[in-house]
Each structure stands twice: as C-alpha cells, then as structure tokens.
Amino acid sequence: MPKRRDEMVPDAGFRSYYGQPVIKAPVWHEPHMPVYLYLGGMSGAASMIAAMARVTGHDRLALAARMAAAAGAGVGSVFLITELGRPERFLNMLRLFKPSSPMSVGSWTLAAHGGLTAIGAASAVTGVLPAIGDAATAASAVTGPVMAAYTAVLLADTAVPAWHEAMRELPFLFTGSALASAGAALMLTTPRTAAGPARAVAVAGAAAETAAGMLMARRLGLAGEPYRLGRAGRLMRASRMLTLGGGLLATMAGRSRALTALSGLAITAGALCTRFGVLEAGRASAADPKYTVVPQRRRVAAGDLASVPGRCRPATKP
C-alpha cells in the first residue's frame, strides 16, 4: 500500500509532472500508417526495379514490378487518405508546396509517383502507348527512391526522440526495408525463373535493413531504448528474425516454390514488423518523459543549450 511520498508521485529519475509525457505521441493509427510506410517503400523500390528490369530486358519482372509499384502507390494512398482526420480534404495536401514539411514533399512525390506508376502499369497491361509507359516508368525510377526514403525524414522530423535521434539510420532502415519488401513481393508474384534479380534485391534489402537496424540500436543509446522494450522491442526483434531468416532462406531456396514463397512471406512480414515496430517505438518514446527530458537536461547541465543557427527569425516588420 503506497504510503510514502515517492510512491504517490511516479518516480522518473527527475522531477517530472506526475510522470506524464512532455510531448504528444504520434496520433497515427494502426494499421494505416505502418502499412502505408510499407506499401510506399515497396512501391518506390519496385518502380526502380521496373525501370532496371525494363532496361535490362527482364520483361516479365518489369511487368510485375510495374504492377507492384502502381498497386503499392495506389493502395498506399488509400491507407494514407483514410488515416487523415478529414479524408475528404486530402486534396489540401496539394494546396502548397512546403519544403519544410516532409509530408508536403512526400505528398507531391506520392502524387507524381502514383501518377507515373499508374501510367506505367496501365501501359504495360493494355499495351497502349508503350513509349509513354516506358518513359513514365523511367521517371518513376527517380520518384521511387524518394518514395522509399522520404518517410524516414517524415518520422525523423518530429520531436519524438526515438525517431528524431535516428535521423541517420532511419533512411537506410527504410530503404533497406523497401528493397526487401519489393524484392519479396516480386518473388511472390513472378515465376521463379524470372525473379532472379528480385531475389537478389530482397536479399540485399534484408541485409541492409538488418544492418541499419543494428547500427541504429547501437548508436542511439537512451533514445534507442524504446526499440528494445515492450511491444516495439518484440516487433523489432521479430522483424530482425523474419528479415534475416527470409533473406537467408531466399539464398538457399533454390528451386523450391514453397521455400521461395516462405522466404518472400517472411521478408514481407519482417518489413511490416519493422514499420509497426518503428511506429510503436515512437509512441513509447513519446510516452515516457525521460526520453525527452534526460538528453535535454544533459545539454543544460553541460551548458550546451540548443539554438537555431542560420535560421532567420520571422520578419516582424514588412
């Protein structure tokens, strides 16, 4: 039975306000947000694969990759729009172009990428205007990597310590994951004989994702703790096992359709776990005030206060 003072107020190692969070946790819902992250990344990597496949004459793979890229962008957009508090206002995303907002950059990128991949896919399926389809696919090789990487900036550009502090590794984690996702998706949707490069992409992606994840955990220290604890920790560990296992399996699957499928599914599941895990870690990181306060307090103690060099203050006079 709590009787002492310190049991009345939760102990957080410093005088917090009743242990309450300092910052707000991300309000994004599951599965919308993580699934979008997965689909957007997959679409981005797939469009790159489509372009390369087209160039290198892997037409069967190119077709599948175009389809995957378009589907990922299309379905991803649906998830993104339904995630909005006011979905009917999704077009407001294109009111302005704001370089300071990764979501604005992302929205324009998604709009372009979605359009390009749709044209590429439509042309491939219908055989109409193949030159335009090819051009669109080629162009989507530019938007695709941006699609795969911008979401890392989207998350890092917040006050959530587990995300913001991970600004270096998150892009690699996400692009790695995107590669793995696209590779796995194409392994699952392309005849084995045509899927060679996809398998290689999946393996490379899995490796990159795993490496980036491990690097991130090592470097972040306290800010990385949420990736190790609780539900986020479980998701991240599952992700690592599935991705690593799936990647290894892909290299060893040989001709076995079942093993190939299993490996594709494992990598896909791993990628999804990564996305869910990162969101969950962000929430946990926001929920406990220590992740926000302790590093800031250290800066204060060291006399190394934050400032905003090089940014001019907003004009107060015309």
Next chain:
Amino acid sequence: MAERMGFFTDTSICIGCKACEVACKEWNDVPDDGFVFRATSYDNTGALGADTWRHVAFIEQDGRWLMSSDVCKHCTHAACLDVCPTGALFRTEFDTVVVQSDVCNGCGYCVPACPYGVIDRRERDGRAWKCTLCYDRLRGGLEPACAKACPTDSIRFGPLDELRARAAERVERLHADGVTEARLYGESPDNGVGGTGAFFLLLDEPETYGLPPDPVVTTRDLPAMWRWAGGAALALAAGVAACFLRRT
C-alpha cells in the same frame, strides 16, 4: 504588419483558479476534456491538448504549491507550422501560429512535431486544434479571453518586446526579494525554437511543470535529414542497379 504579440505568464502570481481554461473554452467553443478524477493535486485536465488550450499545472512540493497556466508557445520557429503540409497552420500578422480549421485535413503531422506536446488531433472531429491566441479577438483589437479573465494578471498579453522587458524587471524584483529560483522560460530568442511568443516565469525547473528543459524545433535538422535520406535513396538505386547488373 502588426507588432509581434504574445503572452507572459507569471506563475509566481498564479492562484490556480483555472479561469483561463474556462474563458478559453467559452470563447473558442472548445469541448470538455472528459470528467476524470486524476488524483494529481487539483489538476484534472492533465495536459494541453485538442480540448484544453490553457492548462493549469499544480505541483505540491515541500510546503509550496506551484501553479502554472501552460499554453501554446507560439514559437518563433514553430515545428507544427513547418511540418504542416496543407498550410492549415500559418503565421499571422501578429506573429502568432494558428490552425485554420477550414483547411486542416487532420494529417496529424503537427502533433509529434511539437517539442512541447501542445497541439493535438481531436479524434471525434478529425482536425488538429490548439491555442490561437484568440486570433479573431486580436483582429478586433481585443485581448485573448484567458488574459482578460485572469484575476491576478498572471497571464499578461501584449507586444512581445514589452512583455520581455516587464518579465526581466519582475525576475529582478523577485531575485531581490530572495526568490532566487525565479527564472524565465522561453523568452530567449537564442533558444532552440528561436524564442517563444508565449513565455513564462517559473519557480522551478521546467520539467517539474511538464515542460521540456531545452526544446529544439525539429526542422532545424531537416537539411541533415534530407542528406541522409538522399544517401539512402541513392543507395537504394545503386543497390537495385547492382542486383541487375550482376546478373546481366
């Protein structure tokens, strides 16, 4: 363009009456925040959020009872405004930061961007809400509802430069009276958000009040983020290319 306007909340004369919370809600038609007994001193609204734009914190410690009315900081470099993709959040002619409820599509990005945990999405409404510094009242030459109601003038509204001067005097006076723990929070233009339009006189460390001790506008690091992301995007492209080139 008008002068930059703001709040100076002097918590050393706050009596914790919560008139600010109610006056704000009456003017801005903010819904109630639920009826929950929190057993956290006299605070039952918990924190700033979509449905609480002024929040009075109560801290009981060693014979003192600190009270402080928190509010959106209207940062010079406002992360919420920077990251808002629709332009719903904008900077007004008073240099305050306001959400346009007719524009906001509820993307939710501003919520985790704020280093103070101020803005939030009202789930049953879908949009993001926070203190507007009573933008409509300001346009009519009226002071914000909370500052007007505040019985002890703990919440002062006015041109930011004047408020800063007044705050400096007040701290000096308190220090002279032996209240050495008095300090200003947020007023410095050199801090991580370039100074706040709403700043405070506190009697303890900021985190005691649930405030971050050294907040930074997250977009300060945006160029670096894009550089890392660019690297990752190139790596992706290179990786894909490599996978194909190795085979052919």
Next chain:
Amino acid sequence: MAECHPVGFQWVMEARLRGAKVFHIDPRFSRTSAAVDRYLPIRAGSDIVLLGALINHVLTHGLDFREYVLAYTNAATIINAEFLDTEDLDGLFSGYDPETGRYDPSSWAYEGDVEQVRTLSEGGLAHAQAAGSDSYGARGPGASARPPADPTLRHPRCVYQILRRHFSRYTPERVEELCGISRERFAELAEAITASSGRERTTAWVYSVGWTQHTTGVQFIRAASILQLLLGNMGRPGGGILSLRGHANIQGSTDVPTLFNLLPGYIAMPNAHRHAGLNDYLEREGADTGFWGNRRAYTVSLLKAWWGEAATEENDFCFGHLPRLTGDHGHYATVMGQIDGTVKGYFVIGENPAVGSANGRAQRLGLANLDWLVVRDLTLVETATFWQDAPEIETGELRTEEIGTEVFFLPAASHVEKEGTFTNTQRLLQWREKALDPPGDCRSDLWFFYHLGRRIRDRLTDDEIDRPVRELTWDYPEEGPYRDPSAEAVLREIGGTGPDGRALSHLGRLRPDGSTRCGCWIYCGVYADEVNQAARRRPREEQSWVAPEWGWAWPANRRILYNRASADPEGRPWSERKRYVWWDQARGAWTGPDVPDFEEDKPPDYDPPEGAKAEAALRGTDPFIMQSDGKGWLYVPSGLSDGPLPVHYEPHESPVRNTLYRTQANPARRIFHRPDNPYNPPLSPRFPYVFTTSRLTEHHTAGGMSRTLPYLTELQPEPFCEVSPQLAAEVGLVNGGWATIVTARAAVEMRVLVTERVRPLRLRGTTVHQVVLPYHWGYRGLVTGDVVNDLIPFVLDPNVFIQESKSGTCDVLPGRRPRGTALLELIERYRHG
C-alpha cells in the same frame, strides 16, 4: 479568498506587490495559502484561542492605539458589579440557567443600566429564543449613551480591565496547545499585525463561513472586532473585518431578508411574548440614542410601503398585520417541523437543501413528509427529485410509491434573463440589465411571486385572516410578453417615497408619522432623483479610487462604514497616508473621497444637550453611530445570547478537551436531541478525526450551478477528501482510491487525495488529524457523488442559528461504503459503539 473569491483576491495580490504582508490562517491549505507570505494551519474551531492570544498580546504589551481606544471604544465604560466573568465561573458568565441552557444577560449591563435592561427584556430569554442577535433588537434595550466611565482605564470594572483579566489566560502556549500553531509563528503574526496598525498603517481581517459555521461563530467575529478596535483598524481605509460572502446576493438576502426573525433593514420581527402594539414593540426593541433611535420612522415607513392607505396612525399602521414569532422558526426548526408534520407546504426557490443543508437525511425525510413542494431552479436539482433518487431510496428507508409529496417543478430565469439588483459583499447594489427573455416556461422569481400573489388575492374572502393580504399594496406595472412586474418599480418602493410621491433621496428624510413609505430603510435613496442609482456605471478610470458612481452602497452610498473613525477626535486624518474622511473647518462639513458615515455638518466638538434622542444624542467624536453610545464595543453589554465577551469553547463534536475552562462546549449552543439528529459523543474514540467542509474555486456551493456545467465539472469531476500522508498511512488510504467517512448521521464515500498540504496538528501530547471535505456534489448532475452535508448534525450557534459545518468528528475507513441496508447497519454500529 483566492480559492473562493479569486477576482476579489486580485486586490490582495496587488497589496502584496506593494509590500503588504499577508497571513492565511485556515485548517486547510488552499490556493490562498499558496499565494500568501505565511500560512498558519489551525485546528478547526480553535480560532478564539488565537484571536484571544492576540488580544492578550496587545493588552499586556500596551500595543493598543490608545487615543483611538479611549475616544472611540467603550474601553473606559464601567460594568455593573453583578457581572461575573468566565474567569470567575470557570467558563460560564453570570446569568446562566443550566435548566434551559440559556443566559439572562441583564447582569452584563453597563453600570446603572441593569434595572432598565431587566424591565424591558424579561430576562432576555425571549430575545434569545429568536436569533435576536442579527436584528437591531440584538441590543435588547441597548445601553446608555453616557454610561459611567474611567478615562484612566484603571477602574477594576472598566471594560479595559475586564478584558485584561478575561484574556490573560489566552497565551502563546495555549495557542500552541489548542490551535497547533507554534509560539514562533504566533510571535511572527502578533508582531506583523501590531506593527501594521496605528496612525500610519492598518490591518484588515477577512473571513468567510470558516468563522460563521460554528457553535461559537458570532464570538469568533466578536473576537476579531475587539482586536481591530484595540488596534484602531475600524472605520479606516485598509482596515476592518471583511466578510466575504459566498453568493451573489447573500448580503441583499439579509438586508431585504427572507429570514424568519427579520423585517427589511434588520428590523426585528415582532414576538408574541414581548410585544403588544407598535409602541410597546418600539420601546422594547432598542435604545433611543444613536441612529436606531429613529426606528419608528423606519418601521412605520415599512408598514406604509406594505399596507399603503390602509396603514394609519389609528390602526398602528397595520402593525397588527405582522405575524408574531414565539421562538426559533429558522431553517432547521422548519425541517424538524416537516418531519413532525406541522409544515405542510414548502417553497424551495433557487436553493437545494437536499444537498446543501446540514443533516441531508433529515432534510430529505422532511421533504418526503410534505403535502406539497414547489421547487424553482435552473435545473432539476436533488430537492426536486428526492422522491426518485434520494439515497434513502437506495437504503430502503423511503419508497417512491409511498411518498405522498406533490411536487411542482418550475424552471427559473437566469441572471441575464431578468433585471434587478444584487448587493455584493461590500454592501454595493448593482443593477443587472436584462439581456433577453427567458426560454420556455422559465420565469423570474419576481414574476412567480407577483403572479402567485395575484392569484392568491383572487381567492380571498372577507374573512379577517385575509385582511393583511387583501390590503397589501400589490400593484406593480407589468412589462413584456410574460407580464413581468417592473423590477424598477419594486426597487423604487424599496428605496422609498415621500409625501409628494417622489423618490426619497436619503434615509434622513424618513418620517415616523406615516408620510413616507420605504420598503427597506437602509436602502433609502437608491432611487434618489427618480434615478436608479444602482444602475450607475461610470467607468473606474473616470472617477476616484473609491468609485462612488459605480452602483450604490447602503447606507447613503457610503463605501466604508463608520468612516468618521478615519479621522482623529478633532476631525483631522490620523495620518496623511490614511486620510479618508475628515472635518473641513472652513466648510463646516465632513469631507473626503467617500460619503461621510456621519451627519455631514456635525462638528467634532459637538456635545449633545441633555435628553437628546437618536443621532443627536451622540457626540461629535462618536463614530459608531448605530450603537446607542456611539462607541465601538469591546464588551457587549446586551444583545448576545452567549456572553458579552468571546470565550473559547470546543466544537460540539471535538476530539480535544477544552483545557482553558471546565466548560467543554458553548453552554448556550442549540442542540436537538432527536432520533433523526444523533450526535457523536464528545471525545469519543469511535470518531477520532476532525473533518471540516470546504469549497473549491471550480464549483459553487451545493453545485447546482456548477456541476451541471461541463466546463466546471471537468475541472473537479468527483467528490474527494484531502488527507495527510500520515493519516493515509494510519488508515490505509491510497491516493486516487476511495475512503468512507462516518459520523453518527451518515457514511459517505469519496475519492482520496493524499497531500502534504494537510498536516497533522501536534497539540501537546496528541496528534489531531483533519480531513478536508469539499461538499459540492450530490446524486444528480454531470457527475455524482455522496452528499458531504449528510455528515453534519443540527447544532447551532445560539445567536444566529447557523449550524456547525466547519468542525466535526468522524471516522475514516479505507474503500467504498457499503450499499443498501448494510450502510444503515454500519452507521448503526457507529451510533451505539
């Protein structure tokens, strides 16, 4: 004050910024405590020990403002030899009758007044029967204008010497022992208030129901009055004893009283045993000197306002139309009358006794035994719905189908949907403009009573008992779609009219011959010059700091009462810093930023001729013009029911023995031994803890106007008790959990707030734990909870019949209370040990 009157507290904060030192003395560490220089926790109900010790400190160290005390108080007055103090009788004054528990106050009189008092007051008992102390009859026959006095203050029977003896046992050691305030803290307080009193400085005391809701409540305030008079802090700016009242018009509700013992303007209701006709009544109800000496003019003008042409000199101005009292007919007597079946019909107008009054169970049992009940309010309050959802329904004590009470609920207009005046806590009348018509069936109470009166008059017969209603003046102009009576016409009637029918300008114009009419003599002049003076709104920047043109203060727009005392006997300001009202020799008039509370042209050297009456009998140096001798009373020779001087008695229910006297509790307090009003035994180990009720900034009294509003409800959503960590440990309470508070009346459950703001009080050798209980909740509203007032018994102050809500004993149990009959069994166990 910060807690319950936050906007008024802005002036205290401003004073602090200018260097004022502010103390807060309260059992409860409230928001006020957090905003002052020094908080002193005190055991609930022990205030007279503290105030007495401050008085003793002033007297023994010769710190009184001697010039003020000699000139303006009755310090020098000699008391008759029959008077015996509590010093002599171990806690009792002379005149106590243990049989009836009442005092005969005649032996308390000034030297030479005893015989007169005895003749006119019939031993004072009848007066004590009817809460006489808040009417002008409080003084009974009053006292002489020029009693024997010893200006050297050496006479052993002069008031000054009696005070010295009386308060000599009130020492810092006793404060430590009974209040729980250390000697160091006491010394700091004593030093501060004496240093800040005198010519250059003043000290003010501010109180609320924390002083009134005790069985010794009136004497708490008396003790403060003695202290303030000794220090020269009355009638001066920055001084005084300010009662902070809790309701928008509670001051007006006593000025224009809906109180059983009063007529408008603190004129006593006639008593069947004491008064025959008007002359007899006027002769017995006060002295002939001082402003009360004009009471015939006040009373006759009231009777003329009510019965108009029917009121004539020949028929005593219809004095016989007034019903007569025969004792206590107050709120609690009424409730007992309901339970006993004598009260059949009940109007409850903007009030909620089922939640807001002491002993809530008795209140509800009373409601359930009525023939009919009319409730008017903004929302369906618990008093209207008791037959559906009272706690007694749950316990099985009442069954809806067996309750015969016929209930009418009529929705009321809000404050913006009607016009009229509120009188604020500073006696300031402010007119409210009507913003819009009320919705639906909502009507103002003015509408309701006016039209109810019309309908009743339509149903009258020629019977003699109907004559007072038939002859009543009841013809007000009607306005608007609902035929509202004109509130301004009513205010004009209250403010008075002269022989020419025009509004009176000043109470000095009231006549005893029936030529003037005035509904409330202290409000006379509120409609001067046919202008609604209460509606004045000259902005504060456009007038002096006294702001005399904002609203209208009674009497005669005076903002500080007895402000003649702000000047010295010669009429000069005591100091430049504290100048307020002074004598302007050149003009031959009193002047200053306020209206002088004195005859404007009475010079300081005025000496009344022999046989002078009313105000003419007071000297130019007598500032306390309502008193028969013009003095501030350090000692009260008549008018109080429980003694001429304050005495510390323990609350009726206390875990502490009174170590000052053998008498434990106020011997004259009103107690009611009834099955529906059981008491906790004093010093009972079954009820070891002290509880005190309290209010929160976020709510209003019993909550009808606050827990119905989401914006206030969310701020304090549930009933809770505040306990110290030590008590929590002792009982096993968890912060955020539940506790059950038990008395002989009830057991109520509430959430627990464990807080170091509540401190156990170390009295000599023992520890007293106090539990603080905000009482705003009931069984209806946006959030619901148990009724704290159910814990409190009927036990009353003998002067004003106010219940002791602020100090009782209880037990505290962890967890929620039992439900249904198990609850009754729990209470039964506590009742009988």
Next chain:
Amino acid sequence: MAGGRISRWPLLRQLRGEDGRRDAARSSRTDALRPRVERADTVARSVCPFCAVGCGQLVYVENGRVTQIEGDPDSPISRGRLCPKGSASKQLVTHPGRATKVLYRRPYGTDWEPLDLETAMDMIADRVVRTRRETWQQTFDGKEVRRTLGIAHLGGATLDNEENYLIKKLYTALGAIQVENQARV
C-alpha cells in the same frame, strides 16, 4: 468565380511570391475573421451570479441568443476579470441541461408529468390558500400570533433584492413566518 478561386490557390500565390507559411497559406475564411462580439445586437451590463464579489459582466446577444459573457473592464470591483465560474456564465445560461418546462409529480407518483404553467400557478395558489386556512394559528400560548406554520420557504441567495422583497412582503401578509434563505446555512 472559378478564375478567382484558382488564382487564390495557395500554390499559385506562392509562385507569385507570397510566403507559404504566412500569407499564401491564408484561407478566405481566415481573412474574414472578426470577433463575434462585433456582431452582437445588444450588450447588457450585468453582474456575475456566483459569489458576492459582484464582478461586472457584459452579456452579448445576437439573434436572440447569448453569444458571449465576459468581464466588464469598467468595473472598479473586477476590472474586467472573472474567475472560472464567472467565465462559465454563458454555459450556465445556455447549456442543454437547463430545465425549461414545468414538471409535476402527483402524490405517490413514480414519474414526472408535464403541466401547463398557468395551471401550475393556479394549483399552487389553491394549495397556499387551502393550507393556510387549515393551519392558521390565531393565538399561541394565549398570545395573538396571526400566522401559519403550515407553509415554509427556503430561498437561495442568488435571488434579486426585488424578488426577496416581494417574497418577504407576500409571506408576511399571509402570516407565513418560516421564511429562510441561504444566509442561515
């Protein structure tokens, strides 16, 4: 006009040089924003109905509805300030929980019934007259008292002086003496 609307597209305004975080972002609704008290048809000068400090209030009414209640800055008492209760005054007078219809519960009844206001007033008047007659005391203890103990009244302390005056006047004429209010509580 479509052309106008397109030219107001913030992206185009951005291209024309307006700041995307300032002017370009403004909607037309934002441009038109004014404090609603400017639209009020009437402003009543009132007084807060909660405690006895007597803070001045301004009551703004637009189209027959209260749109705002806030402090009156002219008041020397309150200087325009209000506490949380005073600040909640608009909700007090406009909240949906306010009762606006007469309700009647017959003896032994288990539920409320609707009742017409006029009928209710007549029924109450009937009961007052009847109870007064039934419980009339001409004398008590040998003394003339001319009163009834059968009818009692308890009033809140938020009633106006004018209301209290009529209440005391009517009851006293009726001989009802048990008239009390919150001041005793």
